Amino acid sequence: MLFIAIADVASAQNTSQVFGRVTDGSGGVLPGATVTLSSSALLEPRVAVTSETGTYEFSGLPIGTYTVKFELTGFQTLVREGLQLQGGFNAQVNGELSVGGLEENVVVTGMNPIVDIRSTTQGTRFNVQELQAIPSTRDVFQVLTQTPGITSDRQNVGGTHNGQQIGMFSRGAANGQGRWFVDGVDRNDIANGRPFVVDFNSVEEVQVSTGGADVTMQTPGVFVNVVTKSGSDAFRGATWFFRTDRALGSTNVTDDLRRAGANSGNPLVHTNDYGGQFGGAIKRGRAWFWATYGMQNVRLGVLNYYKPDAGCAAVQANPLAYSFSDVIDCLNINKQDVPALGSKFNLRPFAGNLVTVANSFGQRVETIRGADDLHPTFETTNKMTFMKLSDSTYDLGPRYWNTGIWDPSWKFSDQHTFSDRWLADVSFGHHCWCDSIVPQTDELRLVQPMLELTTGTWGRSWSDSSIMLVTNNTVDMATTYFLPGQWGGDHSLKAGFKYGHFGEVYDRSYSGHAQAVFNSQRPLPIFSTPFTARVIRDYITPAFLDQNSVYLQDTYSRKRFTAILGVRWDRQVDNVAAISVRAHAFQGQPTIDGTLFNLFPAIDVPTVRAGVVWNTVAPRLGLTYDLTGDARNVIKGSYAIYFDQRSAGQLSKALNPTGSARIDLGWSDLNGDSVVQVNEINQSLIRSVTGFDPANPAGLVSANRVDPNVTAPRTNEIVVGFGKEMAGDFGFNVSYVWRRYDNFIWNDTIGISSSDYSAVQFTPPSSACPSGARCETVTYDVPNVTLPSAYTVTNRPDFRHVYNGLELVVRKRSSRGWMLNASYSYNTTIEHYDSAAAYEDPTNIVRLNGFQYAPSAGIGGGGGSNLAGIPVNAKWVAKLNGSYRLPYEVNVAATADVRQGYPFAQGVNIASRPNRAPAIAVLLDALGEQRFPDFATMDLRLERAFRVRGMKVLPSFDMFNVFNANTVMGRRTNQNAANANSVFGILAPRIARIGMMVNF
Template sequence: MTRVRPSTIIAGLGVVIIGLAASLAAGQSAQSASLVGRVADESGAAMPGVTVTLKSPALQVSQLSAVTGAEGDYRVLELPPGVYTVTFELTGFQTSVRTDVHLTTGSAGRVDAMMKIGALSETVQVTGLSPVVDTVNVAGQTTLVQEQLRSIPMGGTMQEMLPLAAGLSMQTKPDVGDSNLASRSAIITYGVVLQATLDIEGINTVTAHDADTAVYLNSFALEEAQFKTSGNNAEIAFPGVAQVAVMKSGSNAFHGSARGSYENPKWQGNNVTAELAAQGITNPNPIVDPGFYDYNFDLGGRIVRDRLWFYGGTSQQSVKQGQIGFVAAPNADGCWFASCGGTTPGTTAQSLPQFNWKVNYQVRPTTKLIASQFSAVKHHSTMGGAGQLRPLPSTTFQRQPDQTWKGEMQSAPRNNLLLDVIYGYGGYHTHYIAQPATQVSQYGFPDGTDVKGNPSSIELSNNLVYGPNESVQDRPQNRYELKATVTYIPSEPHLGGTHQFKIGTTDDWENAGTRVLEDKASGDYQLRFSRGAPSQIVVYNFPFATSTNTLLGQAVYVTDTYTLRRVTVNAGVRWERYRNFYPEQTKEAGQFSAIFPARTYPRQDVLTWVDTVPRVGAAWDLTGNGKTVAKASFGIFGDTMGDLYSNAFNPNGQATQTYSWTGPCLVTQYRNDTFNDTSCDVTPQFLATLPSLTPLSATGGINSVINPDLKQNTTSEYTTRMERELIPNVAVSAGYVYHRILNNYNTNLQLLRPYDTWIPAAGTFADGLTGSPVTIYTYPASEVGAAFNVLKAANAPTDRPDTYHSIEVAATKRYSRKWTGAASFWTTKNHRWITGNSSGGNGNTPQSPNDDRFAVDDTWTWEARASGTVNFPMDISLSSSYRAQSGEREQRTQQFSAASSVLRQGSVTLRMGEYGEYTAPTVQIVAIKATKRFGLGQGRFFELNFQVFNALNASGITSINRLTGPQFGLATGIVSARVARFGGGITF
């Protein structure tokens, strides 16, 4: 783990102190709730001076109090999520009490009161009227409380909570009973992949420029999880979903649980239809021995009553399963595709042990200290793209420890002033190795896959790879974060209304490397074949064991929550600075040191972005009773280039040179030419000639030039929303969200081969499906040579933005009358420039006319969600969930290759039709859960539960091979088959 220098921390603290001294601001932290309201007499006149008292088991003090202001308004901030009793008292009036007030993470609950003349001893009590409409915050948000996390049938990881939130989905197939355990996937927010955040106890764990996080955690230790999808204020840096995970806490009463569950391979069905069986598919994700299991234990309580609380827990999740089209060994004819029949299916083993603890220390009634830690170790036996085109021997074995820890101080030196400071860490270190003998010896690799004579290889006509993984990496990823906020509530109205001011600062120190620690025994190269004929060789600059990159991020934001009668305006501005560089480092010599020599590289600043962005939103309580609220917001969001952006320019990062290679072949015992099922390694004599040859292309930092003028990509977001409480505990909403993304960029453009110089290739090329002639562009002979292999980053033109229009409707029912539920539907109209092409260009940043072919996605997508729980007599409950999404939109592609004299880039992949020309059927998943509780006395319970995932045994296709060729049209992703799970546990 990379250490942070004390001088760096001191400098960061200095920035915070200066920022805090500059001004004051308002609002609670993302991990807490708040309560607002207005107190009036029977005539509706405001009542100042009313004492508002809150009590809850979630409070570490006996109670909290506030006094209403001149307009009868009150606000109580930094409340831990929980169930509260709110008491309103004023001499000469009856005491008014509201019980069972549920407050969730990030929400601003509203509880108004009407005071009647009478004695304090007279009490009017109202039960079960929890706020379901937020009259203050404009963000679209979903909060899952502990009861929902336990009752809804779903997988146990954080990623499986996301689909329960309106507007969110994952860029992967839906989970069925933890079939996606310990996997990561980009998060889609209203149809678009955006930079997200995941605050675990206040520390953001989304490192680099990612739309997800590789810090894995499950739901067992969580008190609540919140997902804010749109309308975020200036506290939030990025346009993607802001996720908040709040760990359970101790309390004055001891509490804990021991739970476990199990899926047996015999309890899984088979959802392969006759059509899928004809493709050679037997079972998409078969669970194999020992099956799936999880268990968790936790305990919380007090060390000193009302002063020192503790919580701790441990858990384990594990599964072993197959994967559609994933092969461990070929058939007798040497075919590696499952559709050939007779192949040996591959399996994947995944496990995720996790440990966590938290301590709360109430130093004095106005000051609290909190410390916490999550840690986990992910094991995955087949990383690196396991699937139809990458069989087991070409994958990697992964071990990844990760952790998140923090120290926090909350202090309220005055009733209207609050200080919150957090310092912590979120990161991981991923270790990959080529498949060892323990995993592949039974498939013809007694010494593992990375051995001499077994070269990494690929067949270009179908993209099937062979041999050890071409780049076995070691990836440390570290983020240290310091946050500080000051909240201030003026005691008197200004501009006719009340204010909450808040100023906050965030300082991040990120460090990451994508390293290869040693030369490969099989050789630091990949051989490329075209229909069985030697075509190209790609050589790598391994090793580069000291590669590292750094990102320093600073932000200061100011917000004001201004309430004037029934209108609340949330306004703010955020200043950000991201500075990316790589420090001095030394590259070691490797196999191809004549091409990639050992040397020391000096420190280099790569890119700095500074931006100031506004956010504004308004909530209008139309009726004044907190039941009907109209909301709107506008915001501009900047982005981070991520700590690994400089890796593309770091000369001590991965680099390649691609050369033409037509043989001869060195025959070994390994059949790496999969098209012909023969052996063909490169000869030592040919490798010796490489320094004198001219490469076709090159990648990596040694071939890239820095563009200091690259603009920051920005997202403009507009939202409107209407929320209505229909009846107590039931709310409905409808909204519109618009995203416009400017300045997308591409780091792989060939600087010295500009668009205008590309010419039609002289060869004859045909569409492999229709036979129609195809024009392919190549660069001219005058641009051949290593001197032209120069890459540079560039922004997309301003007339090529990505835009997304989304419409959403939702309904929620908070628990009452024995049941709770939620449902949502949203649809998005996309206008997206398609990325990815082998010439290096994208639809919005074309390298050549090849990139202009069918370059826009103008499709519609939609998703629907529903979940609910009903409690029956005898402590029996039944829960269910439903998920549906539009079928996958597909686009046909084709790979072309030719002699370097004809196609000078060697090979190219072209889009052959409109995006969405092919659409898979709708995917629908139903899950159910039945639970029976047995009381053991003194607040202890024993529970048995039974779950069925994919209860209708749907066989929704989630991805299809659209590469023109023999495998075209074959399914590469199907939801897992129906599976049953039994579980049980004890709680107290």
């Protein structure tokens, strides 16, 4: 009998297997036994007949609770009930039949395997019961931070960062190599890591993989697939409202923190989370639908960001002179709205076939994006909204396909089951990030921003207007086949093909045509010492990537031994399409010495192709051995090679002369208005240059080069571990993980090596250093020759990262009224520069070589999400979440997160170096030696279910940051600056949420 599943099957990660062997009481195999699998997740039961080796397999199973029935003439019927399947799990369910009549039933309940003997993939899964039971901010990305070993770049307390895609880091991999899918649709933005929106209540399960050799995983980063709900023959739905409010909160800012710069903390003012969903049958047994709408309103106070009115100006000037409540009342509120709209339609046109059409629209709309102490006024922030067709002169595509409403996502799939052994699926997915990030008013697009190098503070306006259109179009074909009794064992085969066309169109214009850059040493006020005129060219870059992928995998099982043999091939090639770029507003005007500004003329460039094709072959090997033959004590090991995915146009952009280009020129503020006029610019004094050749600004051929032999960055991984299942759905797993990252890509300046630099010393003047700053003598390097702007994109020699990690995971599945997930991870990722060929500028190498690798490491600057560039690295991480059901349907739950503090990378800023060398921050310590305080937080949840006229009513109370911790999350690291060591971020204070959900 053929099988149809309501859930989507877009990749092997989405669905599960049930497999096993049928034997008699003596252990002899029973071929010809009938195995029936049934569940409300299936439209009709699925039936298989055991092979000559007594084995069976059901593939492509959706999430749900299943019953397995074993029947054979002359034996009693065995029924195993309550099998809970999560996405991507392979459940071994064996049947031992006793002699008797078919009408005699033996019923076994509550069997739920913990250890997957057919997989070495590591990670975790959150089903809908867990998502709803544990305390969370009702944001998918925040839930992911409960995955063992994962660290993140921010902490979401009660909804402070809802709608933002949290940067997640695991096992030394870069955040940009994570992969994100919703129902198998690729929603990855390799270059930018920007958020996608999915309504929390529409989620059926979240699957997170961090490694372990599955052949469907191309890259070494975190792999996330979000499975959404679908309709069924039973009509069902829900509505909800949740409110987090400052009236239910506390204050965690002490006087010491106020004196250190945390004058207001990061208080959450309130959040509203409301919406509804429903679904059911259009025609029972034939067609179904599901629809959902959700909205989250987040109102957040930003540390040291004040209302622009006269009454609050005095508070901003001297906040310590006012009470804490007065300071809080003067905070300017950042408003974020996160709407999500989705629908899904399933059609069974004929037996064995399922067609799915799914669509969603989602967006994060933010009013004062980027607000922090470095962007302290309304004018220096921007706003994010959805894109309109009129926003760009570039063709942005059809309305509602790419633009005109919130970010769209579409999926079309067709799944067919040919037999109980063979299933195939084909799907097409489309997703677009269609964002418009612009200054607060149209008038500010003409206002020139100011930048103070010493403190990183911006003034007067936001730097640019950006239209970003990032599209993913993918075609996936996948198939699974069960081949029993061959070569001494059973083979579970899977194969797949994927074609992806990824686009990235940026239309960026810069406010006021230039940036006025200052270098005002303390005790002078900021913006008092003009330093350089930063002139940047507006540009449009339509970049693209085409990728073809093929994978094959055979899971071979023989008695207690399983071998997983796989290989994948990926072909990647990119280009930048033809484009015309307008001339800069300064072009042709006289400069300070009378010569005409001639650096950014209008230019028409044809399509640019780097001509480099990456063809990578990645082997995968996994081995498991069942020590006791009952899937309760399993040794596992795996080896894998991963290769990075290119971003759109990654190589070809280097050859595109119309891309991002800027030049820092001499500037004399002749009229003292702090605005760069073209007649104040000295074209002959070039401090630094990026992205073009000033000697040939109109050239159609870039001076940059792409090494024709450049290859994809590579990761080698070895994992060994042991998994044990104990009584009561309880088990643990311990693993050792080793990784080596190498073959990195860098821009190698043409004609320059580390031998072209010389060391010099610098001691900041005491006047430049506030009390408590570390103004030590530092050594940095300067080039002995003028640095050219041209570079070669190539692989970085003698440079590698090595990761070693130990991970313990304890898991109790939800049963008998309680569940538990706990983990402890020890991680270390060391950065190695094995020779002088691994770097050009020797500055800081002594502080980096042989020490911790920390993504985003560096001297902090303002970020688009109220963040600075904090190094993310914790050697140890412990996590716990669980729930317990009390009498009268009362549920209590908790989560806890404890980790080592991230590195505090203090440094001395060198604003000016000769020979066009850029500014640099000289680290005072080896990275990771100085750290922020260890981090710990806990959240609690209380929920009581009531049943009213067929409805389930769930009032709830959540409390976040229960102990009101005030851990410092970030300080300004420049020591020779007025804001040295100033606190710019602390953990948001304790706050509570009340809510109500009604399921019907």
